Amino acid sequence: MGSFFFESVLFIFTIIPNEFLMRNEFSKYKAVSLDCYGTLIDWENGIWHALKPLMVANRSPRLEKMDLLQQFAQFESKQQRSTPKMRYSEILEIVHRRLASHNKLKTSDVLDKNFGASIFEWEPFSDSQIALKMIKSKFKLIILSNVDIEGFNKSQGKLDVDFDAVYTAEDIGSYKPNLLNFQYLCDHISDRFAFERTEILHVAQSLYHDHEPASKIGLDNVWIDRNNQDEEEPDLSHHNWGATCQVHDKPKINFVFPSMLDLAQAMFR
Numbered sequence: 001m002g003s004f005f006f007e008s009v010l011f012i013f014t015i016i017p018n019e020f021l022m023r024n025e026f027s028k029y030k031a032v033s034l035d036c037y038g039t040l041i042d043w044e045n046g047i048w049h050a051l052k053p054l055m056v057a058n059r060s061p062r063l064e065k066m067d068l069l070q071q072f073a074q075f076e077s078k079q080q081r082s083t084p085k086m087r088y089s090e091i092l093e094i095v096h097r098r099l100a101s102h103n104k105l106k107t108s109d110v111l112d113k114n115f116g117a118s119i120f121e122w123e124p125f126s127d128s129q130i131a132l133k134m135i136k137s138k139f140k141l142i143i144l145s146n147v148d149i150e151g152f153n154k155s156q157g158k159l160d161v162d163f164d165a166v167y168t169a170e171d172i173g174s175y176k177p178n179l180l181n182f183q184y185l186c187d188h189i190s191d192r193f194a195f196e197r198t199e200i201l202h203v204a205q206s207l208y209h210d211h212e213p214a215s216k217i218g219l220d221n222v223w224i225d226r227n228n229q230d231e232e233e234p235d236l237s238h239h240n241w242g243a244t245c246q247v248h249d250k251p252k253i254n255f256v257f258p259s260m261l262d263l264a265q266a267m268f269r
Helices: 002-015 018-026 043-058 065-082 088-102 109-116 128-136 149-159 179-193 207-216 260-268
Strands: 031-034 140-145 165-168 200-204 220-224 255-257
Touching (some): 043 065, 043 088, 043 109, 065 088, 088 109, 088 149, 128 140, 128 149, 149 165, 179 200, 179 207, 200 207, 255 260
Parallel strands (some): 031 200, 140 165, 200 220
């Protein structure tokens, strides 16, 4: 009798589609917290285009995009650690000056300030709007972003969705990957919505800014792997890190999807 029961249960699980099992996995969550830049907003192309006036002014067309993005990642993270309460637009101005100096380019106050304000021009990924609308119909949508309030307000207009809560680095007084940002997220979701940490699903592209700290603090997470890093070789040092710092060891990841739309569709299967 025991053997028959076990075989029957095993047969049922082999015929249940993976999509059904995944949908059950998502059903335990009540809130989806999201990174914005790199996940919803195409910040790498935004950064690249915002650097072009500097290159044009110096007649330097030979600088490589991936090299500049990696330099950006290093200068940005260092400045955020040094001045955690500085507004993101001001961080960007300093990073622009350091990028210019590092590459032996001449900059100006105008070029630096324009780069600092360029976040207003960064565009969403093509799937962001529809994915957010789908997810919002089932979950509370909450932003945890490394920007200032003014910068995010501009981006929210482009995303065309009303978030249930928005927590920025300016609100918190520190920048991700600081664990304080994720503790702030969990505490405020608990206070405002009475959700447990186990009912929050954190969604982001950056292993460095989001998934390492999210896993440390015990949040389930979704990696939006827009650069297809999950399919690359196990040696993380050879991956395309773009505008984020490298991580030495891959953090715990609960789900991986190549885009926000793929995640949203999986939630509705």
